Amino acid sequence: MSRPRDFLGWLENRSDSLSPIVVKEVRQLVRAREFMYSFGASLVAGLMVASFGAGDALTGKGTSGSWTFAALMGCLAFLGLAVVPLGAFSALRNERMEQTLELITLTALSPRRVVIGKLLTQGVKLATLFAAMAPFIAMSFVLGGIDFVTILVSILVLFLWSVWACALCLCLSTLFKARAMSVLVFGAGGVVLFVILSMAGNLFMLARRGGVSGPVVFGAATGSGSWMTLAIATSFCLASMANLVFLAENRLSLPSENRVTPLRTGFLVQFLLIAAWTLTSINGPAADRSGAVTALGIFGGLHLGMVAIFTVTEDLVVSRRAFLHMKSTSRWRWLLAMFRPGGGRGAVYVLAQMAVLLFAAWMLGADRFKVRWLVAVCGYVCFFTGAPVFFFRLLRPARAASLQLRVAVMALVLASVLLPDILYYLLWRPDVFDLKYSARHLLNPFRTLANWPLVETRAWFSVPVALGLTGLLAYLGVIFTGMGMAGQPATIDPDGSGATAGEPGSAHVLY
Amino acid sequence: MLELEGLVRHFDGVRAVDGVSFSVERGKVLGFIGPNGAGKTTTMRILATLDTPQSGDARIGGYSVVDDPEKVRRITGFMPDYAGVYVNTTVTEYLDFFARAHDLRGEARRKAVSNIIEFMGIGDLRDRNVESLSKGLKQRVALGRALIHDPQMLILDEPAANLDPRARIEFRTLIRELAADGKTVLLSSHILTELSEICDSVTVIEKGHILATGTVQDILEGIRSRRILSVRLAGQNDGAERFLLEQPGVLNVHEAGGHLQFEFGGGDDDQVDLIRRLLAAGFPVLEFSAHSAGLEDLFIEITEGQVQ
DSSP states (O other), rough: OOHHHHHHHHHHGGGGGGHHHHHHHHHHTTTOHHHHHHHHHHHHHHHHHHHHHHHHHHTTSSEEEEEHHHHHHHHHHHHHIIIHHHHHHHHHHHHHTTHHHHHTTTSSSHHHHHHHHHHHHHHHHHHHHHHHHHHHHHHHHHHHSHHHHHHHHHHHHHHHHHHHHHHHHHHHTTTSOOOOOHHHHHHHHHHHHHHHHHHHHHHHHHHHHHHOOOOOGGGGGSSHHHHHHHHHHHHHHHHHHHHHHHHHHHHSSSSTTTTSSHHHHHHHHHHHHHHHHHHHHTSHHHHHHHHHHIIIIIIHHHHHHHHHHHTTSSSOOOOOOHHHHHHHTTTTHHHHHGGSSSTTHHHHHHHHHHHHHHHHHHTTTTHHHHHHHHHHHHHHHHHHHHHHHHHHHHHHHOOOOOOHHHHHHHHHHHHHHHHHHHHHHHHHOOOSOSSOGGGGGOOOOHHHHTTHHHHHHOOOOOOHHHHHHHHHHHEEEEEEEHHHHHTTOOOOTTTSSOOOOOSSSSSSOOO | OOOEEEEEEEEEEEEEEEEEEEEOTTTEEEEEOOOSSSSHHHHHHTTSSSSSSSSEEEEEEETTTOHHHHHHHHHHHEESSSSSOOTTTTTHHHHHHHHTTTTHHHHHHHHHHHHHHHTTTTTGGGTTGGSSSSSHHHHHHHHHHHHHTOOOOEEEEEETTTTOHHHHHHHHHHHHHHHHOOEEEEEEEEEEEHHHHOSEEEEEEEEEEEEEEHHHHHHHHHHHEEEEEEESSSSTTTHHHHHHHHHHEEEEEETTTTTEEEOOOOOOHHHHHHHHHHHTTTOOOOEEOOOOOOHHHHHHHOOOOOOO
């Protein structure tokens, strides 16, 4: 047998260790017109930029490597943050439209393996496009004005965020079945990408200058600030990318599966990362520690709020399949309880993270003012996610499906933001409509927490305390209601209107 | 091999599948028939683990489709009523992908692909793009895909829908070969004559309910109180129609294509007596036959042709 055939046979055998999705998609990729066009276009763009850079260098007016590299990065950013993610969006969506995703579901490939396979394919696509640009980027280094570390770090950062953008698009493509909604979601995704593009530009400039205040390039940066920023951004990127994969997996899984545990684990890691990064200031000066507590309250609070909307509103009854899987005999099962679905465990999960938040603040030596602010953050999260859920479950238990509960939470948040000003205008008819923060805005969590010093000086504590306590009691109510339902799986409902054997609440077809 | 027990599935208050129960033994072919919207596809999707029942359960090879969908998938091949093909993919690559997706590795994977290509008789197509194939050939490749992991149970939703007469005959042979190989097959079809030739038994479903299960003849005999008989006389039928109407158990005598056709409420012995009486009365009987009921008669007889 000839050597090339031996080599191909060897490659074929090695491909067994790759994801089947990657093998299939790479085979399709090399024949796809779209990829040929983008590969060709990137080569042409790289060649043109490099030619201009070389021409500029020949004038002898200075080094042209810096702007050549910036222009090449612009081209790569367009490909990595717009073109390839667009492909990722349609990759999974087309599988759903053509119903081939159903055929994959029937195989041994789990939804997670499918999503990871799709993501890895985008990684291969990106690596190929980046490799096509590599000779031109090397040329920018030769032209001078830019150091090797800056080039390396910038490319790695751009690559990572490009993969992240692909993960985001994969996740978005799983959200809706209808074409119109998909287009709408992708439009919104486009805006997000635009923001990310701006962020990438800023990051590049940051890297170029060696941090916000640093005067030198990345590689020669004397301060650790830029590296710290990079480490934070990278860890956030990796953690949120994993969560995007889990979210897409969640959307592709059958409702009867346990779709909660990976997401809970992923989002806890993300929250612990937020806490860990703020704790790096633990030995710093008081101002740094105070800033860290503020960052913890803002990012941690936003994270908790978002997570609580989805976890506290989840169905209390679990499917029979999930219930059977949860019957673990491990002596650590009580520790794992909050990562499992149903039974009000979502509320326990949020409360546990709130405890971590307050503990991290205590470690940072937060003063009483900051502690009260953090408690208020937790109190508002509890109230706005706990109260509507508990009362809905109490008053309309038959209609308390996750979707309805989430709508109720969002409606309450919206009402608390808009109603105080609307009612004030309608009831008091003021001559001058004053929108400055005042006592009537205490219901608005965003404005109250942003104006906390004013709440402290005027001692407007009664409303936040009342809301927080109501929220905490509602959380406890949800937990106790859930505990009562946690002992058995969803039962057969003869009318089919409520909980079912296959899935809790209303049933959905998979795709 | 396959057992369904009180399967229920609703869509927006409509009971698409309402307490469906039946079973199929290993190596048997069961035809699943019913009008459009009767619940056939929903039942098949539940069996294929693409959907979950609201109550009840189904077991394939002893595994529950609700509790052990992964194990069910390992022993089940499902061919839906669409081909589900990829662009820029050859037939070999298409089958290779599904072999990989079923965790077949190395030599086992290559062997599975080549065996299926040989079994399905698609050797000439191995390097053709799947999307460029005709509907019938796509159907054949799709059946190959469903068989790639050598499942014990095959669920085929309208498998003969896009096939020409020749392909249908070949398909029939394939199904019989698979059954002879010990595979259990559940297939639905609108082409009822097709089913009667392939299936060991049939299950009739309408409005989500099972109306009858068994062999075609068993079901017909079970549901019909009267058999349809036909007499052809040499020469004119003068007086024969009146004579038949006077006989016990005979109803609705009418002429159809030179035959006298009528419903008869008696059993086999009564039928023998009737023939004797006809001959004794001097009627020149040229032919006497019982109307051979097909699946279409059964279908019309049992169902009301209504959908939900």
